[in-house]
Amino acid sequence: MERNGRSSPWVASAKLTRGYGGNLTVVDTVLPEMVHLVASHWYQFPPLDEVWHIFIASAIGVLVFMAVMGNGTVIYIFSTTKSLRTPSNLLVCNLAFSDVSLMCTMGVPTMINCYYRTWVFGPFFCQIYGCLGSLFGSASIWTMAVIALDRYNVIVRGLTARPLTIKSALGWCAVVWIISIVWTIAPVFGWGRYAPEGNMVVCGTDYLNRGWLNFSYVLAYTIFVYFVPLFLILYAYWFIVKAVSAHEKAMRQQAKKMNVASLRSSNAKEINTQIKLAKVAMVTISLWFIAWTPYTIINFIGIFGMGTITPFSTFWCSLFAKASSVYNPIVYAISHPKYKQVLHAKFPSLKCGSDGNDTTSTASRATVAEDDKA
Numbered sequence: 001m002e003r004n005g006r007s008s009p010w011v012a013s014a015k016l017t018r019g020y021g022g023n024l025t026v027v028d029t030v031l032p033e034m035v036h037l038v039a040s041h042w043y044q045f046p047p048l049d050e051v052w053h054i055f056i057a058s059a060i061g062v063l064v065f066m067a068v069m070g071n072g073t074v075i076y077i078f079s080t081t082k083s084l085r086t087p088s089n090l091l092v093c094n095l096a097f098s099d100v101s102l103m104c105t106m107g108v109p110t111m112i113n114c115y116y117r118t119w120v121f122g123p124f125f126c127q128i129y130g131c132l133g134s135l136f137g138s139a140s141i142w143t144m145a146v147i148a149l150d151r152y153n154v155i156v157r158g159l160t161a162r163p164l165t166i167k168s169a170l171g172w173c174a175v176v177w178i179i180s181i182v183w184t185i186a187p188v189f190g191w192g193r194y195a196p197e198g199n200m201v202v203c204g205t206d207y208l209n210r211g212w213l214n215f216s217y218v219l220a221y222t223i224f225v226y227f228v229p230l231f232l233i234l235y236a237y238w239f240i241v242k243a244v245s246a247h248e249k250a251m252r253q254q255a256k257k258m259n260v261a262s263l264r265s266s267n268a269k270e271i272n273t274q275i276k277l278a279k280v281a282m283v284t285i286s287l288w289f290i291a292w293t294p295y296t297i298i299n300f301i302g303i304f305g306m307g308t309i310t311p312f313s314t315f316w317c318s319l320f321a322k323a324s325s326v327y328n329p330i331v332y333a334i335s336h337p338k339y340k341q342v343l344h345a346k347f348p349s350l351k352c353g354s355d356g357n358d359t360t361s362t363a364s365r366a367t368v369a370e371d372d373k374a
Contacts, residue, residue: 130194
């Protein structure tokens with residue numbers, strides 16, 4: 001089947017499968033209507049081996065399942081358990097929602113495209129795919145920045161801080177989505193562009209077009225959706241670590257003066273809980289940046305022409321970025337005591353056995369049971 005003198009992706013893919021690679025490039029598998037979106041940079045690379053498409057599709061299939069189950073569980077537990085319906089956990093639910101949305105809208109099309117070894121949904125859906133990836137990715141990182149600032153407010157400012165309320169938490173969520181939408185729709189109106197990446201199975205920001213509009217968009221997007229939130233997060237956690245260190249030092253000195261092993265008042269226990277939650281958020285944020293930093297590096301390499309980007313490298317960036325949607329529920333399941341209690345209460349089969357160090361009292365178990373009824 002030939003169209004406009006070019007083989008369809010199915011024919012080209014069949015040739016590659018039979019080993020008739022010849023002088024084909026990765027662009028030779030692209031639908032004719034998609035060619036105008038493909039950067040000339042990719043014409044120098046041969047098609048990727050079918051094994052890599054199978055590997056990526058399989059890996060993403062596992063990630064989709066884990067993201068849906070994990071983030072879905074976080075949203076379910078935090079929204080149905082009265083004691084966990086706090087303003088801070090509303091931010092966590094917003095993060096889980098953006099993560100599961102990212103994985104569902106990005107993962108499933110990628111698996112289908114990996115089967116055909118090229119983008120098969122046409123130019124319009126390429127733009128939709130790029131928009132959704134930008135929207136949910138931006139929402140995730142800005143939600144993490146807000147979570148970090150909330151932890152800063154509670155731990156560093158303490159009693160002098162204005163507490164986060166449900167209303168203000170909803171307001172912050174609205175701000176996060178407004179910021180994300182603004183950056184997402186900019187390419188639709190001509191500032192920037194979405195285009196197929198080198199692996200030809202996903203679409204994203206066109207970091208190879210160095211025209212002024214595209215160059216300025218990629219640069220501004222990277223600054224305001226990566227570096228500004230990163231600065232806010234690092235600022236918040238720098239002072240959180242200092243405050244925690246000072247608090248622990250003061251507690252040890254006071255205990256030494258009173259000749260006791262430790263001081264743990266109810267207020268101290270509350271602070272300790274907040275510190276644990278801050279550590280959970282910090283680990284989650286660190287993993288997120290590990291996942292998305294490769295894409296940032298590729299963007300800079302592309303717009304500044306500092307090196308060669310290969311289709312193979314875009315495969316790994318895509319996989320790392322999508323894996324970020326799986327981290328959050330795993331971190332919370334391991335590190336959030338109250339979350340673990342409710343998780344085991346609602347899904348007893350997930351509890352492999354009792355920990356000998358389990359300090360959960362009968363009263364607290366009763367509280368969880370009451371929460372389940374709420």
